[in-house]
Amino acid sequence: MLGMMFNDKECKELDYVLRKELDEMLLDMSDQRLDQDIRDAIAKRYKTVFRMYARFAPSKELSKYARNSRFPRVKQ
Template sequence: MLGMLFNEKECKELDYVLRKELDEMLFDLSDNRLDQEIKYAIASRYKTVFRMYARFAPPKELSKYARGGKLKKSKP
């Protein structure tokens, strides 16, 4: 486990960066032109970033980024 100390300005910046990254990944996941394998990789990364964001986001804000659906991994 790794610990980090941030001041208030850095926390706000990290919050902003993580929210924008989550927004971009949600947009990509809704793009029908992307291959299912690409969407699976994005969904996997989304989980990691979401868990990072969940450590300090208020529940009301966190609920905006909660995903319920699962992607099926396509068979080659």
């Protein structure tokens, strides 16, 4: 395990960057023009970034990015 120390400003910046990345990936996963394999790769990456964000985000903010079955896999 790797630990890092951030000051308050850096924590806010990391929070912002992770939220924007999650927003972008949600948008990409809902784009039907992208190949299913690409959307699957984005979904895998989304899980990793979401877990990073979950370590310090309040539960109210975290619920905005939870992906229960909002984006079911489209069968082709």
